[in-house]
Amino acid sequence: MAFLTDRKRAVGWGSAKSGTAHFWAMKKSSFALLILVPLFVFTFGAALGGGYDEVRAYYSRPFPAIVAALTLLVGFHHFNMGVQVLIEDYVHGIWEKVLILVMTCVSYGAASVGLFAIARLAL
Amino acid sequence: MADVNRGNRPLSPHLQIYRPQLTSVTSILTRITGNALIVGALMVVWWLLAAATSETYFATANAVLTSWFGDLVLFGSLWALWYHSLAGLRHLVWDYAVGLELETAEKLGWAVVGGSVVLTLLTVIII
Numbered sequence: 001m002a003f004l005t006d007r008k009r010a011v012g013w014g015s016a017k018s019g020t021a022h023f024w025a026m027k028k029s030s031f032a033l034l035i036l037v038p039l040f041v042f043t044f045g046a047a048l049g050g051g052y053d054e055v056r057a058y059y060s061r062p063f064p065a066i067v068a069a070l071t072l073l074v075g076f077h078h079f080n081m082g083v084q085v086l087i088e089d090y091v092h093g094i095w096e097k098v099l100i101l102v103m104t105c106v107s108y109g110a111a112s113v114g115l116f117a118i119a120r121l122a123l
Numbered sequence: 124m125a126d127v128n129r130g131n132r133p134l135s136p137h138l139q140i141y142r143p144q145l146t147s148v149t150s151i152l153t154r155i156t157g158n159a160l161i162v163g164a165l166m167v168v169w170w171l172l173a174a175a176t177s178e179t180y181f182a183t184a185n186a187v188l189t190s191w192f193g194d195l196v197l198f199g200s201l202w203a204l205w206y207h208s209l210a211g212l213r214h215l216v217w218d219y220a221v222g223l224e225l226e227t228a229e230k231l232g233w234a235v236v237g238g239s240v241v242l243t244l245l246t247v248i249i250i
Contacts, residue, residue: 045250120175
């Protein structure tokens with residue numbers, strides 16, 4: 001113990017444990033979403049309001065399908081990291097861990113359902 | 124490390140102490156819009172799943188999304204999406220320690236609020 005430096009004793013004990021990686025991941029997904037979100041808004045907006053056959057035909061085209069798939073994938077990943085910070089700020093103890101786990105399941109569950117639906121519509 | 128006084132420390136003042144300011148309100152709204160977007164996102168996923176499943180299932184989901192309630196949620200989500208995007212862009216700029224002076228930060232705050240309203244209305248007009 002006496003040979004450990006102060007830095008060595010402190011590493012990994014910050015409140016976020018791995019804050020830099022989280023920050024960088026948020027930054028990367030933010031940049032991606034700045035491009036994806038407008039593309040998704042206008043492609044999805046064009047499809048919404050159409051009938052069953054129109055929507056199926058629209059999402060069998062590669063561009064709207066790939067934009068939707070990427071937006072859901074990156075968007076739910078970004079949401080999961082964001083909601084984790086929200087929970088860490090306001091909930092502590094066992095419920096902090098439980099809620100983070102639940103929201104991780106919701107995020108990636110919804111992303112997979114969306115990807116499955118888009119794949120089925122597109123193929 | 125072990126001798127840190129963890130009990131009787133003075134606490135820094137929090138939300139209830141400060142008067143709301145443009146900078147704090149826009150920051151809180153960034154968090155609220157980002158997390159509230161889960162509602163609209165799940166609705167969109169449900170709609171896509173319904174379209175991929177069958178015509179009758181699509182009719183149900185589509186009726187919900189195009190009802191007054193669906194319109195309200197999607198319109199709110201659209202504004203939240205633009206607001207969160209602009210506020211996020213502001214954060215990406217701030218990360219370079221640019222625009223943090225009080226006057227510039229206030230201007231950026233109004234730009235985010237105004238910009239999100241303008242973009243929302245423009246989107247509704249175009250779509």
